[in-house]
Amino acid sequence: MANHSEHVASARLYWLIWLALIICTVLTAYVATVDLGKFNTVVALGIATFKATLVALIFMNVKHTSEKMTKAILISAVAWLLLLLFLSLADYSSRLAG
Amino acid sequence: MSDSHAMETPLAVEHEARPELRHHFADEQQQRNAASLGMWWFLGTEIMFFGGMFCGYLVYRRMYFTEFAAASRTLNLPIGAFNTVVLLCSSLTVAMAVRFAQLGNRKMQVRMLLLTLVFGLAFLGIKGKEWGDKYKEHHIPTFNHYNVISGEGALTNVKGNAELLGLDKITDPVKRQQREAEIQQRTKIFYSLYFALTGMHAIHMIIGVGIFIVITWMAHKGRFTPEYHTPLEIAGLYWHFVDIVWIYLFPLLYLIDRRGA
Amino acid sequence: MASNHALPVDLVYIFLVVLSAVMTLGIFATIAVFGLKYRRRHGREAHQIEGSLILEITWSVIPLGIFMVLFGWGAVIYFHERTPPRDSTEIYVVGKQWMWKIQHQEGQREINELHIPVDRDIKLIMTSQDVIHSFFIPEFRVKQDVIPGRYTTLWFRATTPGTYHLFCAQFCGTEHSGMIGQVVVMNPSDYQNWMSGGTIVGSLAQNGQTLFQQLGCSTCHRFDVQGRGPNLTGVFGKPVQLQDGRTVLADENYVRESILIPTAKVVSGFQPIMPSFQGQVSEEQLNALVAYVKSLSQAPAGAAGTPTNNPGPAANQ
């Protein structure tokens, strides 16, 4: 019953991820001050999603977990969120008069 | 579900040797899997909990983009970024604590957990300072002195805001007054959402700190072994989740439009 | 059929009723037949059947097909209901707890009544002063929520002269069920008369209303909450809370006294700033004023047959 399947990540990996996260934070703060037109928001959210993915995959061990359900739950919850956001925002952007 | 672990007695007598195994589980593997599955579903729930507010935020951000951008510029970017870093550090220490538990290193486990608490509290402290500043700037919608037009918290104090809001082009004083009233109202929505979102996040942090105090104490008592550290693991999942929420809050609230800042 | 929308809506409705009746009776009948035929008697054994893919597909696809037809049908009607013709007559509607205030382009104003000509496209441009209301004319088969902070629109073409109910369909507080009125659909000539004030001249309340303007009552008693004096709509016949804690019934005498000796009974929440009109108004005029104040409360009760016609000073919005 001992827990042989559990994945022990290397400390180096954790430090690397941490470093990547910090760099991304600095990057996102910097990029925001540069004029990219419409793309500022896209870039900011893109970086945030990248960071979130790192945390989920490595720190939260989604990448190596033997548990298939974890990914399924994560995907369905995010899908549900997008559904809420998409369908309600769609109402606002298709309203003719303010 | 695995093996059909028959129990001779319905009561948990045979489990006494392994106090952490609850009577209705067949074995520890089952129990551990149940706990982490439960936590993951709970985090799914949490996504939707914040999701409701995100939805409101996005609707209004689209509707009143300029006012939101102008108000966003009054948030303290360096402090916000620094706080993000603090929170990321705490995520690292949590991950490390779990790793040390897997390796059976109790001393480092406790150290990492203590560091997590320090970072967590630091985050809350810094957040508190930011809120305090907002109070001084009269940016909290709750209070009657709410004011983003004049005084310490005038939006126009921030470089570029007058242009963004179009105030620089209005000469007619009546029109200007009208526009200012509009700004005053719409930014209230921004700040309402700002406080609702960061407040709800802070509540999650406070709960997280509470949980980690217990976890640290358990680690200190040597409750976690390489075979069994489920409470630490699922508390860690929670902590990382709260971190991820902030990872989104930071750009959404602080970085709406910082061009030319 | 009272409006252009009524027939199409009723047609789908009838289709739906027939469809549902067929489906429901069909299912009931099937169950009844099975119940009789396969009753457990003398230890009768059941006949095991696993299922049938063909049946499953049949009874998913056929309902789906029917649903798609219904969707299309309903959608066409709805699309029509939400796209007003370009040259419709526009009328403004303001909802407020608990009355409908209507402003015609030509300047006429009404409360809880809407006069329109038959056979003309009417577009209502609606907003609310406080909470969400909903403008509902059952016989026209139309309804639209009225929302504070923005405009919503509703259009129809009345096809039969007559008087129709108007309801507020969205819950809006205490007097939600009193937020009702009527829609009067008139022949073009009657409508012309009404527009030129033909049908309303001479009524007592009408004179009172004129006086109400002339004497300046309307400067303080406005039909919103911003006036220096109380909004007089709906006051008559109801208990009034006074400054000194007493409650009195707002009857004719109370109104009369309020006009002549305003300080006698001061309404709670207001300053005693109303000047006395003693000696400035004749009895006849007083009667007219009282009738007018009275009519302000009867308007919602304007059940079919008693047109009160008070285009009161409405909606400064």
Place this chain on the structure above:
Amino acid sequence: MATVAVPVEQKNYLNAEYGIRSWLFTTDHKRIALLYLVSITAMFFVGGFFALLIRLELLTPAGDLLLADTYNKMFSMHGQVMVFFFLIPSIPAVLGNFLIPMMIGAKDLAFPRINLLSWYIYIVAAGLYLWCIFSGGVDTGWTFYTPYSSLFSNTHVIEAGLAIFIAGFSSILTGLNFVVTVHRMRAPGMTWGRLPLFVWSHYATSIIMLLGTPVIAITLVLVVLERTLNLGIFDPSRGGDPVLFQHLFWFYSHPAVYIMILPSMAVVSEIIPCFSRKRVFGYTFVAMSSIGIAVIGFLVWAHHMFVAGISLYSALVFSFLTFLVAVPSAIKVFNWTATMYKGSLSFSTPMLYAIGFIGLFTIGGLTGVFLATLGVDVHVHDTYFVIAHFHYVMVGGAVLGFLGGMHFWWPKITGRLYPEGWGRLAAVIVFIGFNLTFFPQFILGYLGMPRRYWDYSHMPEWQGLNVLSTAGASILAVGYLLPMVYMLWSLRYGKIAGDNPWQATGLEWKTPSPPPTFNFDETPIVTEEAYEYDKMPLPEEVSLER
């Protein structure tokens, strides 16, 4: 235990321990189910009491029994109590709690202490709500529409909002427990393809609870913050959009109607095969249609807002999606009916309720299709047509399912049979009373009677139908009180049931009645499909005496 001589009275979950503490600190899912049963029944009578006052007021056109404000509070609290404190927890927290572990061969739910916690959370919420009622009540309608709820109502919106917020967590924790239990605690051999349909349906319900409930929780918090802290999120005077509240509210509250109906469908899917002595027709389709309803159910919320000022195109999309969600329901109805084909049918009380369910749910569902049809909804929205529609699905559907389930598993829960004759009588009374109450409301609705109207004195022609409705409600009240009485009576005087009085399949019937604390002395090993009724003997014919 097997080796020990059988004691005089067998130990079961009811007599394993005595005393109030043994109930309040229990972690046994069966005892918690009973705690829930008592609490939701109490709340049902509170809600029913309000319903009776509503119906009495509407007996005459004039608003003569209650004040307008009181009436408004009555329907608001009726709706809130019935939905949040009765129907949503009803079947899941009572029957689901009691049966799911047994049906999958587990000793308990995955998190017994969280299960107890969820009951306590429910009690705190219900207590707060009762306090709200006694301190004056709330008048926003069960829907809390802003800005009325956030800025205008001067009733106890905050207490009500918080109570429902708290109740939401109880619901989330129940759902969490079910999902994890179904995933993790199944006995060996209990594959997904062998799960009873009851479990499938509850699994679908739990997903809705988990992913929907948090949204209404946060939305109500925002309303409370708007009232208390003056944060303005839905406030139109600050440029806020009150319709946003409706989006967020219905994002949960539409799926919530499936939280209410799916568990009832779960019950019906067990009863029909049992009293037809047949396998369920199209097991896979019935199971998958539950999941289908749960998923598509999340895509249709704005059908409550067709005239609320959403965009024309949104309305079209949501109407389309609404029709899609009706398909899986149709599949279920047809499969249940087909299950009876060539069966060996008997009409015991649970079966009567199940058949009543099919009939009334069909009517309710089909009138839902009326509402999904855009042109028609514009006319009947916010009229008694809608009231009739949802009482057909919620009372005719969900509550009948609940009653049917209570009768079906009563022998398992208590070890005793209810009196069959009385049971059938009550079922018939409920059916008649129900139709008399709510059928006239369809007509009223089409005639244009708006809902939430305290006074219809300008439309006296509506009185006749309203009188019918009130008369029906009184019959209905009798129909509800009867089972209360005879079931309590049967606790003491009912015939001893035996382990499996219906000769039903399913693991819950393989353990004694009432079951022992840990359900099974030995973890069962499953080798059969669900509903192998061909292998079961016919039950004894139930006599109608007593």
